[in-house]
Structure formats: C-alpha cells, structure tokens
Amino acid sequence: MTRAHIGTLVGLAFGxxxxxxxxxxxxxxLFVTLIGYVIGKVLDGDIDLSRYVPDRRQSR
Structure with a gap:
C-alpha cells in the first residue's frame, strides 16, 4: 500500500x-480525503513542491 493510499484512508477516517x-x-x-491523498502523493514523491518551498540550505 502506497503512502497515497494511506493518506487517503487517514483523510477519510478524519473526515x-x-x-x-x-x-x-x-x-x-470528500475534501478532507482529497487533502490526505495529495499529502500521500507528496510523500511518495509523485508531486514535487520544491518549487513552492524555499530552500533551507540558502544562507540568509
């Protein structure tokens, strides 16, 4: 079972x-289940959010 499936089930249970x-x-x-699915896809690496999240390694 992938993390996307687990995220979907967790979102469904919370919802x-x-x-x-x-x-x-x-x-x-349905909305909370969708959020769980997207979180699971991010954890699986199917969705890349690095474009929207600042790089922690950059010096300030």
Missing amino acids: LSWAFGGFGHLLIV
Whole structure:
C-alpha cells in the first residue's frame, strides 16, 4: 500500500469522525480525503513542491 493510499484512508477516517452525516458533510469528507491523498502523493514523491518551498540550505 502506497503512502497515497494511506493518506487517503487517514483523510477519510478524519473526515468521517469530523463530519458524520448529511450531504453537506459528505462534501467535507470528500475534501478532507482529497487533502490526505495529495499529502500521500507528496510523500511518495509523485508531486514535487520544491518549487513552492524555499530552500533551507540558502544562507540568509
């Protein structure tokens, strides 16, 4: 199981525990699941955020 899958499951679990019930709450769960999926993809290296994050090695 990849980190993207684990991130999706974690996001789904948090989303369900945060907003159980109703159609509006379903949209919240889908949003939180999407966040978990994206975090998993970043951890797997499929999405590169180095362009948006400053380099720590640069001197100030």
